[in-house]
Amino acid sequence: MEKDQVKTISSETKKSLDSAETGFSEKHFFKDQTNPGYVGLIICFIFYFTGLGIYSYYRANDEYSGTVSAIDKRLLLAASSLQHMLPEDFHDRAVAPDSIDKGEELLLRRRISRFARESEFKYLYTLVKWNDKFYFTAPTVTPEEEKERDTWYFYPYDTIPDIFVDAYRTGQIRYVTYSDQWGEFRSIALPLKSPAGRVYLSCADYEITYLKRLFVQSWLHSLFTAFYLTLLTIPFLFLFRQVAVKLSNANIEMWKYKENLEDLVSERTQSIKSMAWELTVSQERLDLALSGAKLSLFDWDISSGSLILGPLIAKSLGLQENSMDRMEDYTSRMEEEDRIFFERLSRTSQRIEKGERGFFSRTTKIKNDDGGFRWLNHQGSFLELDSIGRPQRIIGVVKDVTLEREADAERKRNERKVIQARRFESLGRMAGGIAHDFNNLLMVILGNVDLCLFSMPEDSPYRENVQGIRDATLKASHLSGQMRLYSGDHPAGFQCTNLKILLEEMIGSLRELLPAHIGFRVTLQSDEVYLNGNSTTITTAIQNLIINAVEAIGDSSGAIALNMKTRFCDHEFLRREWDFAELQPGDYAEISIIDNGPGMDSETGKRLFEPFFTTKFPGRGLGLPAVHGIMRVHRGLVVFNSSSGNGASFTLFFPLMQSSVVSRTTVMN
Known part of the structure; x- marks a missing residue:
């Protein structure tokens, strides 16, 4: 019988393959496949040569930019050197057209001109502003220009570039590229001050007419090199083409048999699926309903202690499906109160009338495999009861409500x-x-x-x-400043601050705040720590905390510790410890001030940073609120820990600048 079936299938397969060969046109297949291949090849070549041109252009442009950068460095060096070629008080005296005599001007002009020729600069000159106009004070001139005038001192610069005026106004170095009838130049305007504080511009011009020609040559050279390397790949392309044709022919033959075999397998598979469909449709509907409601099945056989738990809850607890099949293992993950509830539920002696089912609902906290906890809500009823109404089986659903609780x-x-x-x-x-x-x-x-x-x-x-x-x-102004610090009104001047050096410089002044009966210990990590902040307000915050610790200890003997280190603060820690603006996770500098004073209770701690709240007779209630305001301004946080009789600790967290923890060796190098 089996042999007859095999023969039937083989004959049907052979007939199908024969019919496929008859209806299959190899010529038509090549026709459909070849044209798109050529079009794709053309598109690839277009993209390739376009990319080749872009690459060559940007490479040449990179060389151009590098050359301009080198010229800028030379311009800066020349403009900086110009001040040393002039008398130190030259620009203090060059205040009017007749302030410098012709002899001195000629001597300086020839000196600067010789330096310009030897350094291959087109022009070197200085400019001053007089009566809202700019004038040359120490310029280089060409031989032709030297014949035009006896002196070029205080010659007006009517066509001064706007960017030079901006350099004079802002005090910032400015570079500019411009063209005129004499060629194309790269120039610098370097603002300087004379000993008397008079501002002038030290300028240098470098002719860069040749750079455009250099750019075109570099571009063509890169393009030719890339094109030459491309020509070397032509033999590989021909070889690849031959291999591709052979593979295509083999693929055509395999494809013809594959299509008919798939049809045959599909028919057999469809008949099997139709038979199995009616057996699985009910279970699928149930699973779909439970999944849509995010529920899992909960089936507890009380008499045997076996448990069936749905896959969603097993996954939520980090378990493999069907890996927990005992109720005692399940309840062992619960807290004591929830364990007692389920034990009482299994031993209940309350009789349930016929036709009724006792219903229960309980939300429990269950430990999962990764050490965390999940909140699960159990709802079910007694499915089977004994002769006196005690439950024998409980069935229901479980839902993970952790997200709702959170x-x-x-x-x-x-x-x-x-x-x-x-x-x-x-x-x-x-x-x-x-x-x-x-x-x-x-x-x-x-x-x-x-x-x-x-x-x-x-x-x-x-x-x-x-x-x-x-x-x-x-003193009243100092109190006003403390109030302004609390309100977030901080002085400008945030800058890169080395916190370790700042604390080392503060140690002496901090010791002066402590009486003789209070010890003081400082522990700083060896690495340099950098943050963006205001050193004055940071110092104020630390001093306020030290003063607060001294006042807390009072006349008793005690000790205060100042510690500084770095640590990573994650989002959970920042969200838990700080109730104000959202802070970014990352590396923070941690400064802790710890005393062994009397401490304070939780009620006092809740009002600790309120302005004007104080527990001390001479206190004003502004020191700690000022610390709070300083930390808000620095995008940091302050954490307080204390209990009555156990001292107190204040910890300041300042966000570090990116890549700011630098070893001492690196800084020295």
Whole structure:
């Protein structure tokens, strides 16, 4: 029987293959395949030669740019050297057309002209501004120009480029390329100051007419080289073409048999699928419904302790499907309260009336394989009961609600963050406004007090009283500055700051803040640490924290530690520790100030950074809020840890500049 079936299939396959050979036109196949191949080949050649031209152009342009860069360096060197070829006070004296005599001007002109010829510069000259116009003061001239005039000193430069005027105005070096009837030039305008502070421009011109010709030659040379290398690949292309034709012919033969074999296999497979379809459709519908609702099956046989858990929950817990088949293994991942619930559920003796099913719902916290936790909601009913109504089997569904729980927690946290941020923002605006107006009044008082002291005799009996007013005004101005720091009103001047060197320079002044009964220990990492910040406000923040630690210790013996290191702060840490603007994960400098004072309770810690809140009799409640404001301005954070009787620690986190942790050896090199 099997042999007859094999013969039947073989004969059918042979007939199908024969019919395919009959209806298949090899000529037609080549006709359909060849034309698109040629079109593709032409397109490839177009792209290739276009890329060849672009590459050659950019390579030549790169050489051109390199040559211009080298010329700029020479121009800068020549313009910088020009000041040393002139008397030191030359531009302090060159203030009018008749300020420099002809003899000195001729001597300087010949000296600069000789330097220009030997250095292959077209022109070297200096420019000054007088009566809103620019004039030559020390120029080089050609032999023809030297015959035109006896002196070129203070000759007006009516066609001065706008970029030279901009260099004079901004004090920045400017380069320009321009063309005129004498050729094409590359020029520099270098702003300098005379010993008396008079601004002038030191300029140099270099003729670059030859660069365009050099650019074209370089482009053609690159293009010719690439084209020559392309010609060397022609024999390989012919060989590839022959191999491709042979492979194409073999592929045609294989394709003819493959199509008919696929049709035959498809018919047999379709009949098998039709038979299996009715057996799987019900399970697929159930799986689809559970998957759409993101639910998993939960089937617990209480009598045997076996458990069937759906694939979604198994995957959520990091388990292989069907790898957890015992309820005791499942509950061992739960917390104690949830374990007790399921144990009581299995031992319940409450009788359930016939036709009813006890229903339960429970959200549990379950440990997964990677050490984390997932929140799972279980909903089910008692499917089988014994004679007294105790459950024998519980079946239901389980849903992973971790994202919902986390979203709810995140929403509550964001609400607290918004409330906290608005509260601090309103306090900051109020403090900043008060500090600004108050500081203006103090400046008026201070100005008048200084006038009084200036006009008052040294032996006046009122001088000490007026000086007392001045000292009190300065203290009030310091308080106003603390309020401005809290509000985020910081001085300009953020720059690259070496935090390690800054702290080393502060150690001496910090020790002066500590009384003799308080020890002080400093630990700094050996690597250099760089950040973009304001060194004055950073110093203020650290001093405020040291003063706060000293006041906390009081008259008792104690110790304060100052530590600095770097660490990586991830998004989770920054989000957990800081309730204000979103901070970027990355490397941070960590500065911690730790004392062994009495510490403080949690209620005091919650209000620690509020302005004017203080627990000390002489305190003003502005030191720690100023620290908070400084850290907000630096896009950093401050973290406080303390408990009553266990001291306190304040940790400042400053974001480091990119690639800023540099070893000491690298910096020295």
